[in-house]
Amino acid sequence: MSTPTAEPDSYYQRTGERHFKPTAHAQGAWHTDEQHFSPVGGLIAHAIDRHRADRRAEGGRPDDALALARISYDILGLIALDECEITVETVRPGRTIELVEAVLTIAGRAVVRARAWYLAESDTSAVAGTHDQPLPAPEEFEPWAMADQWNGGYIASLDARRRSAAPGRAAAWLSTPLDLVAGEPCGPHAAFIALVDTANGIAVRQDPTVWMFPNTDLTIHFHRRPGGRWTGLDTAVTFGPAGHGVTSTVLHDVDGPVGRAEQILTVRALNGG
Known part of the structure; x- marks a missing residue:
């Protein structure tokens, strides 16, 4: 595994046309050798944006009349804190509806499909x-x-504001001073999405040093385009009786609600707790 660098002030550095190296700011909260999924989700959205921009340029289309309405991620395993490759394919092109698929691989293994x-x-x-x-x-x-509650370089990079109502219920605003990819402008959806997966950590139902509840997916629906530097999360967490849970979030920018996010959780006790 290559050693991540904390410089420049970004979550990733581009190392090739489809390759990116995480910095220490992308480090996860559950394990020191993994990436937090929040910047990963933003990076994939950024790669999709670049793919679609390239297709528009090739086709001579002057602008994009389509807006992101849903993006879903399946997390196939631990996302190592190492260089990754993202491949993007337009599955269903169209003037009014379009479907795009992206796969993130590390060391030749697919770890996220979107x-x-x-x-x-x-x-x-x-x-x-x-x-x-x-x-x-x-x-x-x-x-x-x-x-104070969560470890990792990603969590340490955030400007977080929170109101907690009860265990498993909270609202928060998040922003970051860091670029997603060093030296590259980032679209509003990618910048917004890069903070959404944090929802599973703002409204903890149980102490994360006693219980583990990582998510295996993230699905985001937008009913309008987000804007601004703040991502607002109004989050409720449910644990079921058989080891599963759901984190449900209404998403906001400073002008109001923009959509919703859902995460399924695998809930298990640590050290037999």
Whole structure:
């Protein structure tokens, strides 16, 4: 395994057309030798953005009339803190609906598979509405030292603000001063997604030194494009009676709700606790 570097101030460095090396800022919370999935999810979304931009340029299309509506990730195993390769394929091209698939591999082994649906946009402002209530602004939340509860370079990189209502229930705003990929502009969806997987750590139902509850997937639905530097998470965690759980989150930017995220959890006691 190559040694990650903490410089430059980014989660990844590009090492080839499809290859990226994580910095120490991408380090995970459960194990010191793995990547946290939050920046991984953002990196895959960034790679998909680049793939679609290249296709538009090849086809001579001046802009993108489609917006990301859903992206789902299946996590196939521990994501080592090592150089990775991301391959992207357009599975279903179209002018109004498009499906893109991405696979992240490390040392020749697929560790994440992702699928992203893009849909055409139209003006539905006259009928727009939701029952999800906006979160108070980030400055109305107290700063939260998330690193007091969780380990890893990724957690240490965050500016976190939180309101906790009860075990398994909390709301938080997250931002980061770091670039996703060194020296590369990042689209608003990728920047937003790069913080979403953190939801499973903001509303812990049980002490993570006694119980382990990693997620094996992440699915995000958007009903509008996110914007700004803050990702808002209004999160509820459920543990079932047979070792499974669900982390459910309403996603926000500073203008209000933008969508939802779901994560399935494998819940198990540590050290026989």
